[in-house]
Amino acid sequence: MSKVDNKKRIHVGEFITTEKIRKNILNVLDSGRISEGPYVNDFEEKWADFIGSKYSVAVNSGTSALIAGLESIKYKYPEKKNLKVITTPLTYIATSNAIVLTGFIPEFVDIDYSNFGISPQNIEKLLENSKKPEEYALILPVHLFGYPVDMNEILKIAKKYNLLVVEDSAQAHGTIYKHQKLGTFSLLSTFSFYIAHNIQAGQLGAIVTNDRDIANLIVQIKSNGRVCICKICTRSMGKCPYSEAEFDPRFTHDKLGYNFRTTELQAAIALAQLEEVEVIIKNRQKNVKILNEYFSEFSEFFQLPKYSKDISYLAYPIILKDKDISLNLFRQNLENEGIETRPIFSYIPNQLAYANLKSKYEGKLTKAEHINKYGFYIGCHQYLNDDDLEYIYSKFKKVILSLGK
Numbered sequence: 009m010s011k012v013d014n015k016k017r018i019h020v021g022e023f024i025t026t027e028k029i030r031k032n033i034l035n036v037l038d039s040g041r042i043s044e045g046p047y048v049n050d051f052e053e054k055w056a057d058f059i060g061s062k063y064s065v066a067v068n069s070g071t072s073a074l075i076a077g078l079e080s081i082k083y084k085y086p087e088k089k090n091l092k093v094i095t096t097p098l099t100y101i102a103t104s105n106a107i108v109l110t111g112f113i114p115e116f117v118d119i120d121y122s123n124f125g126i127s128p129q130n131i132e133k134l135l136e137n138s139k140k141p142e143e144y145a146l147i148l149p150v151h152l153f154g155y156p157v158d159m160n161e162i163l164k165i166a167k168k169y170n171l172l173v174v175e176d177s178a179q180a181h182g183t184i185y186k187h188q189k190l191g192t193f194s195l196l197s198t199f200s201f202y203i204a205h206n207i208q209a210g211q212l213g214a215i216v217t218n219d220r221d222i223a224n225l226i227v228q229i230k231s232n233g234r235v236c237i238c239k240i241c242t243r244s245m246g247k248c249p250y251s252e253a254e255f256d257p258r259f260t261h262d263k264l265g266y267n268f269r270t271t272e273l274q275a276a277i278a279l280a281q282l283e284e285v286e287v288i289i290k291n292r293q294k295n296v297k298i299l300n301e302y303f304s305e306f307s308e309f310f311q312l313p314k315y316s317k318d319i320s321y322l323a324y325p326i327i328l329k330d331k332d333i334s335l336n337l338f339r340q341n342l343e344n345e346g347i348e349t350r351p352i353f354s355y356i357p358n359q360l361a362y363a364n365l366k367s368k369y370e371g372k373l374t375k376a377e378h379i380n381k382y383g384f385y386i387g388c389h390q391y392l393n394d395d396d397l398e399y400i401y402s403k404f405k406k407v408i409l410s411l412g413k
């Protein structure tokens with residue numbers, strides 16, 4: 009996409025350094041400790057509180073959160089190893105990659121147009137028609153753009169077929185579904201704090217769970233499988249639970265793991281934003297509402313995002329209704345006018361990395377393919393003001409008119 013010089017540019021997200029972020033970062037730098045310590049611990053506690061879970065474990069990305077979460081399931085439920093995971097074909101690639109890299113087999117079902125997430129009816133159909141429902145380990149829905157997948161129905165199906173449920177809540181920081189936040193409905197749920205998310209810390213992720221075994225397993229897995237599960241090391245204070253042992257637990261490993269640890273700097277940034285999370289969510293909702301009002305004029309061209317004050321929006325998705333409009337040209341024209349756009353992530357079976365699955369799903373996941381083919385998104389982030397929203401509207405109008413519409 010071309011760069012626009014000297015022009016206003018509306019990005020999908022902005023990172024702005026507040027006084028609170030600056031202060032937290034300086035505190036970390038002055039503390040003499042930048043690897044995981046009190047800030048990470050504090051972030052974990054406050055994130056668990058915000059979501060409404062018992063435990064939260066911070067890791068270095070949302071991708072790591074998915075991998076660590078799925079690895080922990082292999083330890084707690086070894087009978088589920090190498091089985092199938094029912095998931096969405098329309099997501100950021102990390103969801104499928106984590107499934108494959110941990111030895112599970114992704115099985116895609118089509119989505120619902122209303123929330124871009126996997127449809128419970130399609131999950132049920134897949135399981136009903138399966139000759140071997142015991143080949144399935146779990147259901148892994150993604151709450152795309154912050155829209156809740158129908159968790160009540162998914163939990164009912166999971167119970168009927170003895171499946172675990174993991175939520176990929178990377179894009180849903182605080183969405184409320186049936187009076188509860190997303191991330192609290194399943195065995196474990198993963199979050200990403202990558203740029204442009206409601207809370208953004210460069211690279212950061214977290215897993216939340218109410219299951220102590222799972223939380224402890226993830227603490228081990230993210231530290232190369234070492235035996236320690238203390239959040240903050242108490243060894244130098246003589247309080248290590250292994251102080252009587254002849255081995256040093258930090259260098260004793262009873263599992264295979266990764267280095268998925270994060271840093272104090274990431275947690276310091278995230279903590280500063282977490283203090284303002286309700287305002288961030290409300291501003292994004294307000295922006296979606298205002299954009300919807302402006303864009304109602306274009307209703308013959310676009311399917312617009314559903315507005316709800318229960319949704320914590322990642323961005324503003326738009327689906328072209330008029331198939332004569334080229335998505336690429338439309339996006340290119342918006343970019344030329346200073347409006348940053350992004351595709352609606354990936355339709356996984358069309359990715360080269362998943363070429364082995366392409367023919368299996370050919371023509372079968374039509375809704376996901378449609379959204380990927382005709383959809384894109386723009387920002388609705390908390391720093392957009394009324395002028396920015398009007399600017400977006402005026403540029404859309406200009407682009408539509410330039411297409412002779």
Ligand SMILES: Cc1ncc(COP(=O)(O)O)c(C=O)c1O
Pocket residue numbers: 068069070071072099100102103150176178179199200201202211212213
């Ligand atoms: C749905 C989904 N899952 C997983 C991830 C991976 O998170 P990260 O980029 O922090 O690794 C993302 C990233 O935005 C995502 O959108």
